Structures are given as structure tokens and as C-alpha cells.
Amino acid sequence: METVGWYSIIPPIVAIALAIKTREVYISLGLFVWLGWTIISDWNPVLGLVHGVNTFLDAVTSPGNARTLIFSALIGGIITLTQASGGMEGFVKWVEKMRLGHSRRRVSMFGIGVSMLLFLESNFGLLVSGSVTRPLFDR
Known part of the structure; x- marks a missing residue:
């Protein structure tokens, strides 16, 4: 993977600022991933989207990551049920x-x-x- 220099600081700054301003964490994280891959893909937004989606799918389809996501979702469900x-x-x-x-x-x-x-x-x-x-x- 090539280095992108100081540009690598742009996605986290944008994501943090957007999360604070809009209070929408998931959208901010999605923008963070897309912007990071766009920078790595020589500022090509379409390739950034493709790489971002592929990275997400690779992470979700990994058996270890899938177990962790399911476990976290179940814990969240139990907490919500207990609160309700x-x-x-x-x-x-x-x-x-x-x-x-x-x-x-x-x-x-x-x-x-x-x-x-x-x-x-x-x-x-x-x-x-x-x-x-x-x-x-x-x-």
C-alpha cells in the first residue's frame, strides 16, 4: 500500500467534525472509510466507494468478525430489553x-x-x- 503523506489526517478530522456537528456516528464513519479509500485511490471517488464496500464486506464475512458482531448485537438487545x-x-x-x-x-x-x-x-x-x-x- 502506498503512503499518502499528510493527506491521511483528512478522513479522521472530517469524520470527527461531522460526528460532533451532526451527531450521526455511522454516517461519519462511512464517510471516513469512503474518504480514506478515495485518497488511497488517487482521489477517484468511484474507486473509493468500491474499495470501501469491499473492505466492509470482507470484515463482515470474516467468521471471527461476524461472531463478534452477532455477540455485540445480542448484548445490545438484552440491554434494550432490560431497559424497556x-x-x-x-x-x-x-x-x-x-x-x-x-x-x-x-x-x-x-x-x-x-x-x-x-x-x-x-x-x-x-x-x-x-x-x-x-x-x-x-x-
């Missing part, structure tokens, strides 16, 4: 009743503890601890 059924709200009330969440520092430490206890996969602990501690921080 009121389980998170009940857990937050229990944490407050046990006086584990009456200060920001305790909530932070509680979130770290939940992450460490649930470290099955790199994203699992983060997703669950974020879903659990966010309502505590909001109070």
Missing part, C-alpha cells in the same frame, strides 16, 4: 437504596466494579456498566 421492561430502573432504585450511588465518585467506582465483574468480552463490560451507571449519573 424496567429492569434498569429497578436496579438503579436498588443501588440508591443500598447507598451505592449517592455521590459521583461512588457511582464511578461502582461502574468500574461492574466492568471488572462482567469482563467476558472487551465491549460487554463497557456496554453493561454504561447502561447501569448512566441513570445513576443523571440523578
